[in-house]
Amino acid sequence: MALNVPEVGSTGGxxxxxxxxxxxxRRLRQDILKGELKPGQKLQIEQVATRYGVGANPVREALNxxxxxxxxxxxxxxGFFVPELSLEKLRELVRTRCWLEGKALExxxxxxxxxxxxxxxxxxxxxxxxxxxxxxxxxxxxxxxIKHRAFHxxxxxxxxSFWLIKFCNEMMDQAxxxxxxxxxxxxxxxxxxxxxxxxxxxxxxxxELAKQRLFDQYNLTLKHLEAQIEA
Amino acid sequence: MALNVPEVGSTGGxxxxxxxxxxxxRRLRQDILKGELKPGQKLQIEQVATRYGVGANPVREALNxxxxxxxxxxxxxxGFFVPELSLEKLRELVRTRCWLEGKALExxxxxxxxxxxxxxxxxxxxxxxxxxxxxxxxxxxxxxxIKHRAFHxxxxxxxxSFWLIKFCNEMMDQAxxxxxxxxxxxxxxxxxxxxxxxxxxxxxxxxELAKQRLFDQYNLTLKHLEAQIEA
DNA sequence: GCAGGCAGCATTATCTACATTTTTGCGTTG
DNA sequence: CAACGCAAAAATGTAGATAATGCTGCCTGC
Numbered sequence: 001m002a003l004n005v006p007e008v009g010s011t012g013g014x015x016x017x018x019x020x021x022x023x024x025x026r027r028l029r030q031d032i033l034k035g036e037l038k039p040g041q042k043l044q045i046e047q048v049a050t051r052y053g054v055g056a057n058p059v060r061e062a063l064n065x066x067x068x069x070x071x072x073x074x075x076x077x078x079g080f081f082v083p084e085l086s087l088e089k090l091r092e093l094v095r096t097r098c099w100l101e102g103k104a105l106e107x108x109x110x111x112x113x114x115x116x117x118x119x120x121x122x123x124x125x126x127x128x129x130x131x132x133x134x135x136x137x138x139x140x141x142x143x144x145x146i147k148h149r150a151f152h153x154x155x156x157x158x159x160x161s162f163w164l165i166k167f168c169n170e171m172m173d174q175a176x177x178x179x180x181x182x183x184x185x186x187x188x189x190x191x192x193x194x195x196x197x198x199x200x201x202x203x204x205x206x207x208e209l210a211k212q213r214l215f216d217q218y219n220l221t222l223k224h225l226e227a228q229i230e231a
Numbered sequence: 232m233a234l235n236v237p238e239v240g241s242t243g244g245x246x247x248x249x250x251x252x253x254x255x256x257r258r259l260r261q262d263i264l265k266g267e268l269k270p271g272q273k274l275q276i277e278q279v280a281t282r283y284g285v286g287a288n289p290v291r292e293a294l295n296x297x298x299x300x301x302x303x304x305x306x307x308x309x310g311f312f313v314p315e316l317s318l319e320k321l322r323e324l325v326r327t328r329c330w331l332e333g334k335a336l337e338x339x340x341x342x343x344x345x346x347x348x349x350x351x352x353x354x355x356x357x358x359x360x361x362x363x364x365x366x367x368x369x370x371x372x373x374x375x376x377i378k379h380r381a382f383h384x385x386x387x388x389x390x391x392s393f394w395l396i397k398f399c400n401e402m403m404d405q406a407x408x409x410x411x412x413x414x415x416x417x418x419x420x421x422x423x424x425x426x427x428x429x430x431x432x433x434x435x436x437x438x439e440l441a442k443q444r445l446f447d448q449y450n451l452t453l454k455h456l457e458a459q460i461e462a
Numbered sequence: 463g464c465a466g467g468c469a470g471c472a473t474t475a476t477c478t479a480c481a482t483t484t485t486t487g488c489g490t491t492g
Numbered sequence: 493c494a495a496c497g498c499a500a501a502a503a504t505g506t507a508g509a510t511a512a513t514g515c516t517g518c519c520t521g522c
Binding site for chain 4: 017044045046056060076077078079
């Protein structure tokens, strides 16, 4: 596997035992992404510690890590907060994603390898077989988010820049927050087909078309969310 | 001031009192950037705590923040380390910087405002009046690094993307490490003139030329460092 | 004799519990 | 009604307990 996707809450690649801090980090991250913890909400150390059944210290470490990733806001002597969401921020985010993922996709296509292609096909297949749950069905789309992220990472996996991949992933985190706050923002539209189109253009080596389709998808999602949020 | 450059070790913008953790964060960051702490070196909690005269806890928090910024490597149950440097990583870094700062510069030029221009002129002026110290003179170029960073931030300040600016700054951190490990890698060449050329192209609204000059600068610096490192 | 492995010890990361400092909410006062 | 000050709440920091790692030296089997 030639891909180099940074693992979430990685402990270093080897089979290191995760510390309490790392476990709390992962759970906090998930809870923030999923909107379990609401935007603007204060994250009291004591409260969080109780929630996850650990002491204050590991919580503090987890929060400090997350603050560097902008998944929590830190105010010295005042505590930690779940960052607010706004339509304006979302638009800026989508714009930036198009720039960076577009570039990453372009480079990947230019550097195409067999492994890269295989990974795209494989991750697309997995994504296509994961149903999106409607809110009525319980709406836990953790699985879909994982597959979805894997697919997009496969697309940019050959761009040759650790940094670019890392940045794209940070923005995927942010985007995920917006999707979750409006569950019904989830595509009823045929997202499998959209992804297939992107994949095909990429595999055909048509960078411009692939980028355009990627952008279209992001902008379409943005439109859905805009409508959702304004309501 | 319309610019939106994330402050280092920011405490949130208001006049918040920095915590011990934040102070340690800033000092560790500096010491890592400047190579005071050597690549590959282990950062023992106890040792670092003694060094900065605080307890283990603030150190731990600082290290956790830095680990999310890739300014230290964290290995659960094993401790923290100063990341290794390598020529290959440097090349990848420079390449990615060109992509992102190039894009940011392009967008800034497209969105040009009076304030943006003023900031460039001002920060260039300040940079031009800060001499680079040779190693013999003590070689503390902290001042120059600050001014230099301010100038590059001014260039991209109107790009309209918080994220892009943040990413560029993270990469500036990384680049700074490489400059410091080979102090003599510091430009004896006329860096003021180079910066002036970039500024002029930017102010003239010639995005392509400005980008080209920016890239030239980065690649020239890379060449110097390559020569330096191989020796 | 020597490589591999394993027990025991020293080191150090991590966590808990508690002390200290700062912020915040609220009632009082000028 | 604003300013002040006190008390409670919460963040931050310290110290020491706990647990994991890694090293040393000894033993075993080839």
